Amino acid sequence: MSDEMKTAGEIFLTNDDGVDSPGLLAAAEALNSLARLSVVAPLNQQTAMGRAKTGNPDATLLPRTLSVGGEAFQAYACDASPAAAVAHGLNVMPEKAPNLLVSGINYGENLGANITSSGTVGAAMEAAYRGIPSIAISLETPVSSHYEYTEQEWGTAIHFLRYFAGVVLEKGLPTDVHILKIDVPSSATPETPWRLTTLSPFLHYQAHLDAPTMESRLRDVRVVKVRNPGEPEETDVYALSMDKVVSVTPLTLDLTSRAEFSSIHSWLTEG
Numbered sequence: 001m002s003d004e005m006k007t008a009g010e011i012f013l014t015n016d017d018g019v020d021s022p023g024l025l026a027a028a029e030a031l032n033s034l035a036r037l038s039v040v041a042p043l044n045q046q047t048a049m050g051r052a053k054t055g056n057p058d059a060t061l062l063p064r065t066l067s068v069g070g071e072a073f074q075a076y077a078c079d080a081s082p083a084a085a086v087a088h089g090l091n092v093m094p095e096k097a098p099n100l101l102v103s104g105i106n107y108g109e110n111l112g113a114n115i116t117s118s119g120t121v122g123a124a125m126e127a128a129y130r131g132i133p134s135i136a137i138s139l140e141t142p143v144s145s146h147y148e149y150t151e152q153e154w155g156t157a158i159h160f161l162r163y164f165a166g167v168v169l170e171k172g173l174p175t176d177v178h179i180l181k182i183d184v185p186s187s188a189t190p191e192t193p194w195r196l197t198t199l200s201p202f203l204h205y206q207a208h209l210d211a212p213t214m215e216s217r218l219r220d221v222r223v224v225k226v227r228n229p230g231e232p233e234e235t236d237v238y239a240l241s242m243d244k245v246v247s248v249t250p251l252t253l254d255l256t257s258r259a260e261f262s263s264i265h266s267w268l269t270e271g
Contacts, residue, residue: 009035009036009098009099009100009169010036010037010038010096010097010098010099010100011031011034011035011037011038011100011102011169012038012039012040012086012089012090012096012098012100012101012102012132013027013028013031013037013038013039013040013041013101013102013103014039014041014042014082014085014086014089014101014102014103014123015027015041015042015082015103015104015105015106015119015120015123016042016045016046016048016049016082016103016106016118016120016122016123017045017046017047017106017107017149018041018042018043018044018045018046018077019039019041019042019043019064019066019075019077021041021107021149022149022151022154023104023105023106023139023152023154024039024041024104024105025066025067025068026105026158027104027137028066028068028073028075029068029069029154029158030157030158030159030161030162030165031102031161031162031165032068032069033162034165034166034169035099035100035169036096037073038089038096039066039073039075039076040061040075040076040077040078040085040086040088040089041075041076041078041082041085042077042078042079042081042082042085042119043062043078043080044079045147046119047107047108047119047147048117048118048119048146049081049082049083049119049122050083050116050117050118050119050121050122051083051116051122051125051126052081052083052084053081053083053087054080054081054084055079055081055085056079059078059079059088060078061076061077061078061088061089061092062076062077062078062079063076064076064077076089082103082119082120082122082123082126083119083122083123083125083126085123086101086126086127090127090130098127098132099132100133100134100135100165100168100169101123101124101127101128101132101133101135102134102135102136102137102161102165103120103121103124103134103135103136103137104120104135104136104137104138104157104182105137105138105154105157105158105161106118106136106137106138106139107138107139107141107145107146107149107150107152108138108139108140108141108143108145108146109138109139109140109141109183109184109185109204109240110136110138110181110183111183111200111236111237111240111241112199112200112201112203112235112236112237113199113200113202113203113204114203114204114205115181115199118136120136120137120138121136121179121181121251123136124136124179125179125253128178128179128253129253133168133172133173134178134179134180135161135164135165135168135179135180135181135182136179136180136181137157137160137161137164137183137184138182138183139152139154139157139183139184139186140183140184140185140186140240143224143225146223153186156184156188156189156190157184159190160182160184160188160194160246161182168180173250174250176252177251177252178252178253179250179251179253180248180249180251181247181248181249181250182247182248182249183239183246183247184246185240185244185245185246187244188244188245188246192244192245192246193245193246194245194247194248195239195243195245195246195247195248196249196250197234197235197236197238197247197248197249198232198234198236198249199236199249200231200232200235200236200237201235202226202228202230202237203226204225204237204241205223205224205226206223206224207221207222207223208221208222208223208224209221209222210222227241236249
């Protein structure tokens with residue numbers, strides 16, 4: 001689709017799985033018809049980097065040609081963490097100030113208390129802190145697919161990303177919403193309902209050692225998905241894992257506790 005036929009605006013696309021990820025290509029397919037698209041992604045796999053600002057200090061934006069819808073598409077790779085790649089891309093290309101940043105489509109759902117370690121969410125946060133509306137989107141996969149490019153059915157995630165990105169481009173985000181975190185069940189179809197959810201306070205992924213000793217190595221740790229019997233029905237984990245619907249979690253950058261300050265003050269001062 002020509003630029004003239006697209007809506008006005010610019011979308012910045014990134015991920016944490018690396019520039020060669022099929023999930024990044026799926027996201028580009030979803031977004032390329034909506035607005036002008038700029039792609040800057042980590043050079044290599046950067047899963048679970050959170051908002052770390054690490055990378056090769058000599059890294060530049062390396063041209064990389066992707067095939068999007070059968071057409072050659074100019075993208076860029078940066079030898080850095082997702083958040084650092086986003087920051088560098090935005091600094092290097094100020095003329096492409098985006099109306100929306102999309103991070104994904106990620107291999108593996110990002111749910112609950114694990115999202116602060118998510119490179120997908122970390123990249124979205126980097127843009128959101130700069131005032132750019134952001135979407136972090138993930139597809140449910142087995143843990144074994146988190147670090148390798150396994151074959152996945154991307155069509156449903158493409159459908160939902162195109163819908164939500166279109167809404168954000170048209171309307172922006174509501175007050176006090178800085179990121180939409182979208183998680184698509186592996187069993188979902190375009191007809192699957194979506195639900196607004198809260199962030200679960202529990203871990204969805206947990207590090208596990210079969211026989212822990214002081215000699216246990218970091219490589220011996222296995223990441224497993226866990227089920228919490230007390231999972232509230234309104235959470236992202238419950239929506240995706242229990243009800244198998246698409247979870248849409250509005251995130252804010254204000255991490256301040258919602259507890260009454262008066263009660264906290266009393267707790268700190270009263271004997």
